[in-house]
Amino acid sequence: MKAKNLKQEIKSILSAIDKNFGKDSREYQNAEYCFDILETVYRCNYSDGIDLLNELKELLNKLSDKVPELAPERFSQYYPSISEMIKYLEEWLPD
Structure with a gap:
């Protein structure tokens, strides 16, 4: 990592x-919650x-209407580090 x-x-x-x-x-509460858990998953390699x-990606895409830098x-x-975390988790987490 x-x-x-x-x-x-x-x-x-x-x-x-x-x-x-x-x-x-x-919106804020959901994003904060998702980031908190995913950061832990990313750092500790939980399975x-x-x-x-997927919920976070959908939320960010939805919020991108008002926050342009969140557009895919x-x-x-x-946010290169967050992007790297998401790519890593997409590959690493089981479907």
Whole structure:
């Protein structure tokens, strides 16, 4: 695992969601929850989480209407460590 800036990028993405939806919003709470669990799965190599990963990807895609840097074509440019984590988990987690 090489994602050195993962925590910083997660804070940054949550800040962007907070700005657009507020910290008390369902969108923010869902993203924070998903990132918390997936970061743990990524760092500890637990063998579950594919459903949560798919939920996070759907949420980010949905939020990209209001937060443009979350669009799939821009995401890895703005959040390379998170993008690396997602790619790793897509390969590593069982279907």
